Amino acid sequence: MPCFRLPAVLLFAALAACAPAAPGAASEFPAPDRPVAAIVASHSNPEPERDAVREAERIAQLIGAGPGKTIADIGAGDGYLTVRLAPRLAPGGRVIAVDVVPSYLDGLKRRVAAAGLDNVQFVLGAPDDARLPAASVDVAVMVRMYHEIEQPYALLWRLRDALKPGGIVAVAERDRPTRFHGAPPALLRCEFAAVGYRQIAFHDLGPETGYLALFAPTAPRPEPGAIKPCKG
Secondary structure, three states, X not given: OOOOXXXXXXXXXXXXXXXXXXXXXXXXXXXXXXXXXXXXXXXXXXXXXXXXXXXHHHHHHHOOOOOOOEEEEEOOOOOHHHHHHHHHHOOOOEEEEEEOOHHHHXXXXXXXXXXXXXXXXXXXXXXXXXXXXXXXXXXXXXXXXHHHOOOHHHHHXXXXXXXXXXEEEEEEEOOOOHHHOOOOHHHHHHHHHHOOEEEEEEEEEEOOOEEEEEEEEOOOOOOHHHOOOOEO
């Protein structure tokens, strides 16, 4: 795809398409040594229930969402977090909504258009790659979907390239086994550490929401073949 003289609406998609592929084929990374939960829905709990416990508001505050920031909502689903973050990031900021299910993204595009939000962009991700341009996001956030990532080591390894200097990854999960659609905090820390991240904060958000863990990349990043999977 040519990478110049494109209409503005297509520019971000072109940048993503023209970004150099991250080294390391998916087959070079280890599979997780624990169950991976199936994707069963585009949402997690009815939105009024989530708003009642101020889920989006609390996550936004803890990840430092504010004007000018770029935040990737990975596993955006029906857009609960996307549509609540977007107004906080204006002016000058944006949400990049990422999902691996095309129909979820199609529905979210309609929702964003109906809400009149003009600072949301969309990326169709892959099980091993969020497909974000290099140095494009301040925060990558995953809300109760990490347990559904088929190839977490590959995705996290590549996600480091998408972070701006000082960028972080935030994961909201419930403390229960991955097969029951959660992630024990110790397992999450281990899997992030295996790819070269350190946990910099941990917040208990209550039984309805679970917890929020924040991670920052460290150096050096291990080669794909040197990553040791954690026991789940």
